[in-house]
Amino acid sequence: MPNSSVPAVPDPSARQPIDAAEVDLLLAPLSGLRAIALAVSGGADSTCLLWLAADWLKRRRAEGVPAPELVVFTVDHGLRPEARAEADAVLSLSSRFGLPAELLIWSPPSDLTNLQSQAREARYALMGAAMARRGVEALVTAHHRDDQIETFLDRLTRGSGVHGLSAMRPDAADGPGGLRILRPFLSVPGGRLRATLAAAGIAHSDDPSNENPKFKRVRLRQLMASLGNEGLDPDRLLATVQRMASAAEALDVWGSQVLKQHFCQHPAGPGWLDRSALTALPAEVRLRLLQRILGHIGGEAYPPRFERLERLDEILRSDAIGRQTLAGCVISADPGHVAFWREPGRQPAEGADVEPGSSLLWDGRFRLSLSADAGAMRIEPAGGSLSGFDRDLRAGFPAEAFVRSPALVRIGGTGEAPAVVPGFAPLPVGVSLSHLPLRL
Template sequence: MSEDNSPISAREAKRLFAGLKGAQGLLLAVSGGPDSVALMWLAARWHRSLSRGPRLTVVTIDHGLRPEAAREAREVKRLATGLGLPHRTVRWRGAKPKTGLPAAAREARYRLLVQAARLAGASHVLTAHTRDDQAETLLMRLVRGSGLAGLSAMARLTERDGVVLARPLLDVPKSQLIATLKRAKIGFADDPTNHDAAFTRPRLRALLPQLAAEGGDARSLARLAARLARANLAVEVLTDGAERFLRLRDRGDARQAGVRSFEASGFAALPEEVRLRILLRAINAFGHEGPAELGKVESLLAVLDQAIAASARAPANGRPALKQTLAGALISLAGGRIRIAPAPARRKGGSRVDKGGSWHRPFRDRAVRTP
């Protein structure tokens, strides 16, 4: 990539979008800010250089949170029309949450973009996340204590409900996009929430100059995220292999419908990070209360490890050595086997009752039940 303040050339733009040439259709998410306007301008420029390429559609999500948003959407439509691209504004309707608004708005944005992609016959949604965004995401997840997967930050390609989310500008600094728009004499909007210290991301963004002075600039942080993503992928491959290992040595009900089961001794022999991921995958597969929190799964794994060790010393004679629920999944240890299945429905007060009439409460990092 060129110097951080140099405009993006036609050759560089061609390289950025090269992997998308064969897509069924591309939906460009354009808010009106510099990053997304540059994405639209660069994509249109690239598209004109092709003899035949995917259809481009521009969509602006109006969250209904700022009075200026409607005007900005109209300006995006004007720019898109000038580039020969169809444009549509989609509004986030309904009541807005009083807390957790940024996360709710982000979830709504992706949901609406995927819906719009399907309507437009597009296989991909393109967003304008930059190297700066990648660095900020890493910092946000770092201060929240995320695990290796979270610290990998944003991937270049992900999938949501059958639609590919692509971030072709993830290695590009924001300053280059602004330089590109200035050379092309294209205006853009400035969302004031990007500078609002009431939100976490702007507060962390304000720290970047100080981090850069210590060598932790956006380039370094994005490189760290890429290295962590590489390590995370390696651990995922190891976890896949460990799950195959557990199935191969299993002689129990591992293939029973509606339950995941494996031998406790084989599970205990695996590295802690691999055990954690196997447990997390199973809970998320069979639970019905949303993704499990990593911290709670870590605590549960510690209790499960204790229970496995205690059971090895003194078998429980058929009684469960552990029986807990987490994220809508029931995790039990009995007869040297770990079983994860959907948990019974909750009753008033948060307790559950299974078919045999045995009561148990959701996991709260309680002490292990030993024989």
């Protein structure tokens, strides 16, 4: 029986279009950036983001106030026959609004095992590469209040801790693929985005998977109405998310101090942490700190399940020595340290040629930039060819810890010179190659 003391009364404001004054408040965090990208699929939410951002940009420029450069990314994922037409519609709408747009194409593998997850990871990888090529600082998405609540409920069903239950952050500096993700609509009901499009007379596409109950997020959305009947309406759920986020932020400040003092990283990728400093921390801080390091070194788009993280933590708090694998990482523990490096057996990133005057984010970890007068370079996994990997320069890591480190080879060279790996040989003049920093 529904709880009659807290009936679920529809909120009429949840269907009100967003006006210009509110847009200015929502998009204010974007104004200080130099260049941003919009992720636009053509659905209602992202199309509304496109329309509001274009109008906001136009108004700011007319007023002579600072505004970022803006580019639109849309992905043809090839999963439905309509995908290319939807992407083309985004390109057309972007042109109508006077915004540059780029079509990114993904060719799905034949052995997809987790359709939505793998497609999402592929989209972020494609957009990350395009951002690096264009020098874009952040990716803006149209995630809204309903998405935030779905994420909270999904993580609740997975037994997540404080950080998982804080759901999505409005400004995530370490988002999927190491990208900075901005989500200005997290406090806005999804119905308001659709109402805004309707009021502006702008068409959008509809993905049928958004109504397919075989997907968990759809079932969770359908569950929300029942929760509202028991007092768990969207505002209360969102308030819980925000309280979790505040608690998570406080714990992260503590963990960051430990990382500053006790975590070291080799220029080629592997890192180690003082074991006693880790085990002296309270459980929630330990778990979050491990999650941050695993995400930084392993580079996987989403953290490991909380139960698996707890098992790793239990091992590291014991006197056990040896190796574990989790989240794309090898974790090697000795009495004094815990070392982390990319798991060699995973599929390595593909090699890529980089032209003078351009930059590239490789493997979601390393930023390679060439000056205009530098020679063209190829970046690729070091692999099993570890010539030049001096034992002292390994800083105590085994040779296998560098199998998935980047190696630079000059294009057009004789092929006789050994590949340059950061931390083992000086980089050529005009070449910058560095690991993305661990967010503190």
